Amino acid sequence: MSNGTSAAAARISGRCGGSEAPHPDGRVQASPVPSLLSLTAIAKSYGSVIALAGIDLRVPDGEIVTILGPSGSGKTTLLKIVAGFELPDAGRVELAGDDITYVTPASRGIGMVFQNYALFPHMRVAENIAFPLEMRRLARAETQERVTSALALVGLAGYEARYPRQLSGGQQQRVALARAIVFEPRLLLLDEPFGALDRKLREQMQLEVKRLQRQLGITALFVTHDQEEALVLSDRIAVMNGGLIEQIGAPAEVYSRPSNRFVADFIGESNIYRGKVTSASGQVLRVALSTGQTLVARGATPRPVGAEVGLVLRPEAPSELLDGDTVENVTSGVIKDVVYVGDAIKYAIQLDAGGQMVVRWPFRQNLRPHNVGESLRIGWPGDLLHVVDWS
């Protein structure tokens, strides 16, 4: 087999290429080494509706990459193209260096966990998990052995003889996972697999999937619309919108340095203010808001004076200023609303200069929370204010 060597090479170079230097603007550059999965200029439309408008994506070996986007962003279509259930109109899909764009799903050797698990209802748990092994004509003894160990891996030892309908949602999910990994695929695809589970179970399964993925050293491409899930699970997040990838990066990076307004808005909560650059010296920008206030942002990509920008401020970034405290950006306002969110309290603040701000501060039992109607001074340093293009 010719792909044996290239697959091994991709794996090795994938490990070596693990250290990526952050670009000056904080964005990680795509690694120049071959990845396990590589999508190039993938396009797909249904009639006049464009589902994918040229997707480039590399999934490094051993990582979990999440495609995050609202419904209709094309993320499921992309996953189907990787699985081989749909053919792209243009572009190339490569797995371990081999072009598999037009290879049948059966010969791709990719494991997939479906949104509704897609367990065969007429087969017992053991038969479900043995299915991919039977298709590969494995010897009976080995099939049985692998089924047993796969079930043990997902914590369902002893459930061999059950039918899927006799299992809870979480157990069905584990069976689906076992079936997807039992034939040792190079790549695991997960299509919103936790959507049907309740919150607690979902969090438990997320951690379990992550543990399995590390333990088996498997590479995973994961689709979700749940940004929290994406942040928990992924080594890397690709934010999709309107058939395009808006940003790719590590969770912390996508969260703290969103590349545009959509990403800032979609991931986490953000205060976004529109303004014009009034002075720019290197990475320090002064931006005038329509309310007349001027804010300072550090560490931004240089922009010309007069450029229209959005200033992104995460709710946990600002802090309350006591008398005499001073910091680069200061504003004040009156609390309009107080919301307890468990470990934190969110305040909606009507700014004196006009406009609103949502802040989120950790809840401490010994600290008296503020009440509606209280006035506050709030401030934050310029490097916590992130700049994106307004358009």
Added chain:
Amino acid sequence: MDRPAWRVPVLRGEQGPVLVGLLPLLFLAFLFLLPVIRLLLLSVEGGTLAHFEKAVSGELYVQVFFETFKIATIVTAVSLLLAYPVAYFLATASPRWVLIGLVFLMLPFWTSILVRTYAWMILLGRNGVLNQILIALGFVSEPVTLLYNVTGVLIGMVHVLLPYMVFPIYSAMLRVDRDLMLAAEGLGASGWQVFWRVFLPLTMPGVMAGTALVFILSLGFYITPALLGGGRVIMIAVLIEQQVRQFLEWGFASALSILLLIATLLALLALNRMGWRRSA
């Protein structure tokens, strides 16, 4: 307590379903159960099982039973072979083709069985349309006998009964989750393996239902075998009719009817058992 606004107050509680079901139950009891009991009594009139003895000892009558089961089995098998692809087509085609297919399938339903049977007589006759085509195309030199024999009966019965096979299979196919087939494919199954290991087993309940329906209807079929068989193909229903109309043998006809009823119930039971084992 929240109750849907449409619920009729009279039907509240446990007795609701019973009340609704009562009228049809009475209807069935009067029009079906009573006649069957009457039939049973008729067959053992005079406290003797002589009619039954005659039915099971007379070689002719056993032969008719055998022939009936044979025809019913063939009709069921042929219907199944034809219906499965048709149902598959309907389950996968675009809405427009589904509509066209359903109309063609339902058309026989809306036509009188007599009209349909006579139409087949015209088509299948010695100088019928089919024979003319076959000769014109050079497939045969002599007209083929398609009428007044088992072949004619089979063709006619399959035509009448096909929808009863298609619909249960079609509805079973519609219920199959498409993701299951994608999943099987992704796990390494070829097209045939997806069919044999996933699609076929999941549509088996429909196959079982259609098989039971067609087989049982075939056992009691009358008009089509009577006309297309031309008196040469005797199925039980034809035999029973002869006994009543020609020989006024009510007792014997009743005994044959009861035997047909028992055979039908046994067939149903057997098919049910097979169905249970499949979906256990």
